[in-house]
Amino acid sequence: MGITVIQIGGLYVLYIIGSLIQRLLHVPIPGSVIGMLLLFFLLMTGIVKEKWVARGANMLLSHLTLLFIPATVGVMDYVELFSGKGIWSVVVVVISTTIVMFFVGLIGQWAQTREQKRQMREVKGA
Amino acid sequence: MIGISLLVWTIFVYMAMRKLYARFYFPLLVPIATSTVVMIVTLSIFRVSYEQYMTGGKWLVHLLGPAVVALALPLYQHRHTLKQFLWPLLCSTFFGTMIGMGSGLLLARLFHLPEQVVRSIIPKSVTSPVAMDIAKLIDGIPTLAAVYVMIAGIFGAMFGPSLFRMFRITTALGIGSGLGAASHGIGTAKALEIGKKEAAISSVAMTLSAIFASLLCPLLLLL
CATH class of the missing domain: 1.20.5 (Single alpha-helices involved in coiled-coils or other helix-helix interfaces)
Known part of the structure; x- marks a missing residue:
């Protein structure tokens, strides 16, 4: 459980970075999507390992519907x-x-x- | 205090509605629709305003950002599929975005809807933060745009799977891109129920249509 929370925290940090980039560059793409592209890039280059985010990501994604309510x-x-x-x-x-x-x-x-x-x-x- | 108890209630309602859906598996019972209805009824009965509800509800909204970031994981896990179908995906979402905005505009004009409403309907197929930005840009009403985005999402999650069955659309690429391009995040949440591969494709379709829409929308209104 602790690991999951820490990983969600990490994803949150990427979201904040994405939002900052969006505000600085004035691109019409939301910060969350920029954060997603950023994490995808980090995974592809191997800077971030899949298991560092897997538990947190799966936790959020399996309850995505709840977050939209x-x-x-x-x-x-x-x-x-x-x-x-x-x-x-x-x-x-x-x-x-x-x-x-x-x-x-x-x-x-x-x-x-x-x-x-x-x-x-x-x-x-x- | 009321916010926190409503937050707990939201989670409880969601869990219960998920159980209900797993039991009957009927399109009208998709959790996003039933949970929304139960929550609105609850708030009306106790005369709680949406604003009061959001003092607790905002915590779930805060998690939506990192959840979108988390979509990079299925994207990464299915990178080979995505690479293989990059061109078809680019083409189908490009045309999907055009068809979505074009048909929204034409139908809204056909029904003689007020101009501000027309402009709020146009970005309905893209994820709400982008749709709200687009609405602002083209003189629509951002909050109204978000409402139409939600209607497009819920409707797609409810009837998308039946539509695919009716027209024998069974491949991951067909289902995933259809859900993502028409119903954005809510469609992607639905795609996750069907499979990880569908969800990865759906999140790509959703992202691409958000990008295409923000680029194409100002052009569309010049016509």
Whole structure:
């Protein structure tokens, strides 16, 4: 448990560094995403070992849904969106989300099958 | 004091809703949706404002930053898959971001929504901190944008898997990129339930669409 907490602390430090970089460079990417790219870089170069962060990271990721709850509860201040004319904006969001999910999913699926076929051919050809 | 007890209650509700979902596995019962509803009902019954709730709830929000950083781990563990599919991922999320913002804009105009609402809907498919920044940039309302982001996230987590089943989208790349590009972090949390590989792809798709959206959005409104 202690190790997990320390590792989460380490991830928090990377998040702070990411936010600082974001503020200094004025990039439109959130600090957390910069922190993620930073940790990815540190793992790739071997400066940070996988086991130094694994327990903390897995702890946070397995309860990611919990961390989103306070943000989603914020919808309560906009109840008027779900009644009267506001509902149409929700309809728009739902339709548009479905379209994105469908197209991106389809392109992803198509790309993966194509790539796998190509690799199979290469194996046969070799 | 009220904040801390509501924080504990949030964790309890989340645990209970997870159990419920594991038992019935019905799309309408995804924990993010049921927990949100139970929390809103609780707050209404006890007449607690969102602001009061957040005195405790903010501790969970604080962990969201490091959790996004932690996504580097599945990214690292699946680096070979990602390298193999880098181009398809770049293309699908690029078009996904365009389709997401374009269809949001067109549909919102079609329904004659007020201009500020239209501009708050456009960034709905990207992770909330980025969506709020984009909304500010294009004269939308940041908090309203965050609400639409949450709706896109919850809806995707609820019905994404059924949509994939309906159209026989079964590969990790299809599922992962679809969830990440349409439903950002909440979609990625859902992808984690399906598999680590799906989650790694989903977090890449989410990151890429956040980057693409912040670059493309100002251009889109020039049209």
